[in-house]
Amino acid sequence: MFGLQKATQVTSDPDDLTTLRWLAEQYAYPTRPSSAPCLARPHLRVNMVSTVDGAVTFDGRSGELGGPGDKAIFRVLRALADVVLVGARTAVTEGYGQPAPDEVFAADRRTREQTPAPALALVSRSLSIPADFGPVGHSDTVILTCRTADAERRGALVAAGATVIDCGDESVDIDRVLDLCAERGWVRVLGEGGPSLLGTFIDADVVDEVCVTTSPTLVAGDAGRIAHHSAPGRKHPMRPATILTDEDGFVFTRWTRDVGGQA
Numbered sequence: 001m002f003g004l005q006k007a008t009q010v011t012s013d014p015d016d017l018t019t020l021r022w023l024a025e026q027y028a029y030p031t032r033p034s035s036a037p038c039l040a041r042p043h044l045r046v047n048m049v050s051t052v053d054g055a056v057t058f059d060g061r062s063g064e065l066g067g068p069g070d071k072a073i074f075r076v077l078r079a080l081a082d083v084v085l086v087g088a089r090t091a092v093t094e095g096y097g098q099p100a101p102d103e104v105f106a107a108d109r110r111t112r113e114q115t116p117a118p119a120l121a122l123v124s125r126s127l128s129i130p131a132d133f134g135p136v137g138h139s140d141t142v143i144l145t146c147r148t149a150d151a152e153r154r155g156a157l158v159a160a161g162a163t164v165i166d167c168g169d170e171s172v173d174i175d176r177v178l179d180l181c182a183e184r185g186w187v188r189v190l191g192e193g194g195p196s197l198l199g200t201f202i203d204a205d206v207v208d209e210v211c212v213t214t215s216p217t218l219v220a221g222d223a224g225r226i227a228h229h230s231a232p233g234r235k236h237p238m239r240p241a242t243i244l245t246d247e248d249g250f251v252f253t254r255w256t257r258d259v260g261g262q263a
């Protein structure tokens with residue numbers, strides 16, 4: 001049977017405090033035990049933006065697809081997370097800086113015993129990350145790679161102050177990444193893409209939640225979709241948990257793993 005689930009409309013003002021707080025309630029991570037010896041498996045939420053026709057970039061970047069409402073969601077999701085986990089290519093292409101403390105949510109983070117800002121974890125097999133890339137030497141950034149990564153590039157990053165951690169031999173093992181997050185107390189993980197890293201997550205069946213902003217545009221072109229992977233696809237059932245819209249016509253959906261669904 002069909003059911004009509006109406007989208008809740010929110011203001012797209014990214015600095016409206018009432019909206020930011022309301023969004024933080026809607027997007028709160030599930031409560032899980034996080035202390036040793038029963039380390040919880042981290043909850044992996046992924047946040048992506050796409051056009052109506054499925055493009056994840058315009059002119060090679062996703063920034064052009066967002067709007068003020070999308071910025072508000074992005075801000076709130078970071079304010080809730082322990083760590084931002086992102087493909088190195090995305091971080092470099094999009095010009096990432098170190099996630100900064102957000103005054104609006106400072107008290108909430110203290111209550112949850114979180115650091116003032118989420119840590120940043122960059123995933124890279126090749127370690128082709130410029131040594132002078134902003135977050136590289138920051139004490140709250142880790143670079144997750146594999147043992148066979150280029151030794152010279154590793155040396156350059158370490159010399160620049162990077163914390164480089166092996167999470168596998170030939171490739172980065174996503175289960176090992178999540179174990180490492182748990183060891184560090186990062187149980188609220190926010191994946192920010194890009195599509196190949198999300199494809200790796202989906203292939204490893206570790207995605208608990210996907211937040212998708214649908215930008216009210218059609219672009220055609222040859223941009224990819226929010227996830228891709230070399231291995232054949234397999235269905236992972238998801239259920240809609242939140243449907244929001246704003247006055248600019250953006251639609252914000254949140255999908256959670258359907259534990260009772262059929263694969």
Ligand SMILES: NC(=O)c1ccc[n+]([C@@H]2O[C@H](COP(=O)([O-])OP(=O)(O)OC[C@H]3O[C@@H](n4cnc5c(N)ncnc54)[C@H](OP(=O)(O)O)[C@@H]3O)[C@@H](O)[C@H]2O)c1
Nearest residue numbers: 048049056061062087090124125126172193194195196197
């Ligand atoms: N619309 C959106 O929401 C959105 C979000 C994020 C990004 N983007 C866009 O997507 C593009 C970048 O996406 P992308 O798919 O090319 O790259 P990506 O997912 O950001 O990063 C891919 C890189 O992550 C590393 N990686 C992924 N899986 C790995 C594994 N299992 N083991 C080791 N390393 C692994 C590799 O790093 P190395 O290459 O270093 O080995 C790989 O090349 C950019 O244009 C960006 O603007 C869009």
